[in-house]
Amino acid sequence: MSLLLPLEDSPYRLDEFGPIFILGCPRSGTTFLSKCLAAVDGLEEFVGVLAPPRIMHLIGSCEDKPYQKELMNCIRDVFWQSFWRRRYYRHERLLQLLQKNISIAQFMAAPSIDGTKFCYKEPFLCFAAEEFANYFPNARFIHIIRDGRDNADSLERTYPDALSDEVLSDGFLAGNKNSEIGMYRENNGVCVPWWVAKGSEAEFIELPQYGKFIWMWKEMVGRARNVKAVDKSRYFEIRYEDFVKDPMEWAGRILNFLDVPMNERVRKKLKSAFASSIGISLNNQKELQRGIAQKVAGELLAELGYTE
Template sequence: MSSGPDPRHDRPIFVLGCPRSGTTLLQLMLHSHARIAIPAETKFVIPAYARRCEFGDLEDRDNRRALGEWITSERSTKFHVLGLDAGEVVDEIVAGPPTMGSAIGTVFRAYARLHGKARWGDKRPSYFRHVGTLLRMFPDAQFVHLVRDGRDCVASLMEMPWYDKDVHHAISAWREAVDRGHRLAERLGPDSYYEMQYERLVADPVDELTRLCAFLGEDFDPAMPHPEGIAKRTVSPRKKWHGRTHDAVTTNRVGSWAERLDPWQISLAEAAFGERLAEYGYEPSGLPKPPASQLARFTRTSTHRRLAQRKAALRERWKQHHEPNPVESRLTPQNTVTPAS
């Protein structure tokens, strides 16, 4: 038997994409792999990083304990979905290297260990905005970007009970995700960044997941195209918007935007997306152009979002000058606590 994870194949895996592009389905498929553990969405990675200055010098064990207790006990972090013993995780963070990346990596490694897996990952659609942050903590990470027809994403977003913005923001989100993906592909290269399409994934899961596994350096696992069993155990029935993950993989929702969006919303989305839809092989609707007033409103929304993102980037640059520790994970296979046999 192997004595531990192969250091060549334990790179963290981050799944990202525009919200409602199928990232939960892909997370479940990856979690079905015998070597890969990716939990349901947690909410502590970016918030913990954003608060790194507040926790002080992590060389101090008490500060590492405070960080660990915040991750494990703060309600907003969703630590409880991991099914881990909070006290044990805090102790492992305290005993580990004094960096933010090490503390966060410790939590996910404990999750992987719980499931008997050698490798961990995390899924959050908004990670497409935070790849620089994730790379600071995990320089060897691999990123999987799932792209879906933007009109289907917009239609689905507008139906979500938790989505509190308008169609202009929904359209902007897809355009931002795709544009960011293009830049990431150039910056990271084919060893660290992989893009796949939702429509191809649901039409031919075996072929698409075999290709994905080749990128990850893993053998294809025949359980991956059948994630509905894991979904029934791990996806809460309360999250009705993930209800279809309980069923076999299907192409039923591909192109459903045509019935779910108003004609003016389709026209506006197609005008805003420009050639991006054609790049991925998505057919245009043939509808006339949207009214100039709607285009102007979309432009205002898009510009406002861009300015807000620039301000956030400036704040982040300031924080980097004041952070008390390096943030890069220093975990190694030797740092991993092996469960008692």
């Protein structure tokens, strides 16, 4: 039953407007995909500042279901406030116009939320994807997956301190946002991320940083794919390599999945796709490192078609 409440007091309605969630490890193409979808007519795209990574870790690791639900209620409230304000506040619409996500005609039109969709991109939502799928029964999920070996290589170069021995050996650093750990437990003076299964601490600690990133990739991809167990009809999986090689084809499939039309603004953004980083770990990582990737996540790599 719908309540006749003002918009600002109606966060319960969020599931009527999408929502759409973009899943994928950091450095796997989520930002490019998100920017393209931001140009879709009637789709309001937001990024990770609304629900920080630490909250995603907390939801994914939480075994207290009532507490987990309250966390989801809080996230829904934040999402809703951002969504309706985007549609009704003039300065918000102006920013979308300047970013070329809407046309002048759309900027001048009377504000409305009818026929619109909420879209959110946060890579670490992967850790809470199943919980989001259960909480938002109308939500759809687009999961972009990159070769874990290339993904780990890019993470190691882009975030040189994340999952490093120095960070994992210092509780203060491990609790920092960019450590990519979330919650952790101590094991022989090392802060082991919560997403490392109990009993596997020693194996994880012994890995080089590249291997730890492969481990994180395996966990994030696996957890995001759990959405299929909730409702496979609401889950769309795409490989990064396929998307950047033929962005127009795959964008068409994604938009069809979301039941939204293509437009010229989306086409223009798709033109910035580039495939030069495919297979980059072959040049940057030694054979030993690639061997570690095979040992840590070989089964998943093969399942996804990432073989030598």
